[in-house]
Amino acid sequence: MNLIDQHTKKIMEECKVRARAAGLTFDKETLEYIVTNKDMLELSPKVMIPTLYDYWLYDVEVLKEFGKYKLYPSNPYETVINSRPAISFYNDNNPDWMNIMIFYHVIAHIDFFQNNTLFEQTWNDDFVGVALADKRLIEEYRKKYGRWADYVIEFSRSIDNITGYFKSLSGLNYPGHLDPEEKVNYYFNTFLPDVLKKHDSEITKELDRYNTLIETSGKEAIEIFFREVRIKHPEFQAGFEKYEYDESPYHDVLLFIRDHSPFLKKEENGWMKSIITIIHNSAQYFAPQIRSKIANEGWASYWHDKLFISDNRIQGHESDYARLNAGVTSLSRVGLNPYAIGLRLYQYIEDMANKGKLSYNFQKIRSIEQRDAFNQHTGKGQDAIFEVRQKFSDFMFVNTFVDQDFVDKHSLFVVGKHLDEKKGVIEYYIKSKKAADYKKMLIDSLYHPPHIVINKELTTEKRLYLVHNFEGKQVYPAYIPDVLVGLEYLWGGEVKLETTEIIPEKENEEIVGYNYRTVMYSCKNKKVSKTIPKNGQ
């Protein structure tokens, strides 16, 4: 892995100047490396982070990638990682004009990483550096505990997709310092009314006493106040501890296990918590990328197109570019291309906003002619797409802007397939040109892990109880036992998973309907069984 040469770096820096002038914002420093295809294959299981922790199954993946490469030699083009400074990898032999296009694409990705709020949790650290420290720590543990370190990695990874990413994101800018302390909260909102069954008037009186105390003696008063409370009500402390447990996050299964597992609480197992934290944080780090594929690739495609065409350095390569660009951003006749859909959505939003169509006044209009003619010449197009780039995930992007006008404009449709028995072929046909159907199809194909949370009431020292909130799809059954066996190890006791199964109802081999039933998976002593609870069905 070498840095790109000075000539190419100069091209990059010139691209940056032009991109900044166009309104993109990103850190001054970036690093560009030339890598071989072999480097790329070796990096791919590590999500292209060269310093990510080692893990033996990565090596298996690398071997598999080599085998694949033997059959399908392919040439990586460019890839960029969200680090500080942003690092991008290139193939050696790109000609200058192509590098200009690629660099614009990369710069737009960097802009997206550094401005889209989904990535907010990644803004403060240099992940490559953090990963290196983590890698070294894990290596230490591996030296000391051998393959047990790898088991902890494996079992943590088995649930690193259900870490409540959006929950933690939404709490990010919550002004927590304005909230009263948990103890105060519990005392006035739960303990007094629910446990001691005090009347409102008595609670108000107590509140007044508390407020006066704070005003006169400041923060230290809280300690004094609660010392008195504890003497008066010895049950307060136990109640508060239970309350704290109840209020602790239950949507982040991995962190819950780390903080509450009886097995991990044992002193000799403390090191495992560090590994869990590393796996958890790495997963959180990658979480925004997969949730912004269309928005991010669309953004990069929008900018490489816009900036490349206006770049005077490319004269003579317009048709080369057109061919290359068409390969990246053309809509598939059948299949989904995130580059193409994302690019067109941004262009569509820009056009709508320029005409003032992103407004209630426009939405009210029903007549097609009036809709077409509507133009308030607001010139807010650029502002609009920059706002989308800042605030939208794929789901919001698709859900908000895919409408009938967009679908019609680009002749989009949902493709269905059926079997023509006489001809012995599968036919792909246009199933629907309705925006609602197209939107649903897109949303259904977005990344969405199952929503699995802890049921705290049924979770004990000896049992971890997970509940899957059914959203129309069952959990892939073949993987359930393996995951549960790993979780049993981490919890040090039985693990249960309550989930819903879909059972197709058949008549003469034809599926006529679906039945749903609640099932319970239990894992005890590495044996997994499935039962149907009595209240199920």
Place this chain on the structure above:
Amino acid sequence: MESPEKNKNSSPPSHEEIMRRELEIIAGIRQGYLPPENLPGIYTKSDWNVLPGYFNLVPDYKTLLKSLEDLLDYDKKREEDGFPRRIRLGKLIKPSRNDKSKVVVVPTSTEPKFYHDDSITEDNEETTGGSGEGEEGEVIGQQQAQPQKGEGEGQGAGQGEGTDHDVSSEAFDLGKILTEKFSLPNLQNKGKKRAFSKYTYDLTDINRGFGQLLDKKATLKRIIETNILLGRIDKDKPFDPENLLIGPKDHVYRILSKEKDFETQAVVFFIRDYSGSMQGAPAETISTQHLFIYSWLMYQYQNNVQTRFILHDTGAKEVPDFYTYFQSQVAGGTRVAPAFQMALDIILKENLHKDFNIYIFYGTDGDDWDNDGKELKEVITTLLSLTNRIGITVAKNSWGGTGQTIVEKNMTDSGILLKYPKLIRLDSFDASGSNEDRIIEGIKKLVSDT
């Protein structure tokens, strides 16, 4: 790990039901079934693969084989710790127009997590996006319902075609891994065989300076080597061959010599049921197992294995190579005896039992339209006197119930399994619940001496 789903219906379907089912499947297949599809989705494309390539840098796969062994060692330790193994051996197959597809054996691993299962949803039909001209309901493309010859990637039958060279070199590596890492037993020779080698005289020995035949390629290599050592060739610059010096020992010749010519030591018959009922999991299981056995024997006999392949439905046919054997699509009904009869005929006609260790591996889903199995018993009994081992694998269909299949019943009733435990083995399991471990376990059962 006990799969909770296994024991769902305990009453096995009647023989007529199985036969009817099979006929239905055949009818269904004639009409075509759905192939695996590879339509682009949102996450299939990424920056570094949307453009075609410029140079092909093929990494040296062989140098990594050692680390694969390390990984397998590591994987094996998992069993001691009571956790399931993670590495599976898969094969990647690249289809090609001229029917000479490549096969590469790769280790692969899955990472179990809680994922949504997209295969069952309320909307009966899988959909994707599209764009362009056309009205609702209009057909915009079609795809052959039956997978094309050698299409796709996977573990199964019906995929891939390769040159002989490709499969044997890969198979040898795989066989080594299987033998050493998955603890498959080593073979024992029957003992009564004649010497496995004979001598021939050929221009194979290499001699420098003089000899009968100048080896031009080797000579050129020597000359280049000499000149590099003399500093007359700079690796970065082109050179003029006229200026090269030729040393007296640079001429490489071939001379006549006595050669040990290894004879094939074993003949292996692979017999596979490819009747309608084999469709899906059973066919996949059997062909994977046979690939493993084939690989293992290639290793055991240092590539000196002759293989014969027989497919059967109601009749039997011999096919020329492993790939045809692998990829043949399911055909009609099921009769087992003709396949063994054919193996017997071949052995007797070509006098194979005089010179070779003979192995027969047979894979089926357990179905046989011959209810009594008399014919089968007769032909197998005859075969037993000629062969080292007959291994029968019954990979049951999930819809076949949990009882004994016809083949199992016929074999048990015949009593030969108990009478000749050293010569014939039978292993049966549920194909849909089988993984690679079970398949390898099956091989151990079939080939072990205990």
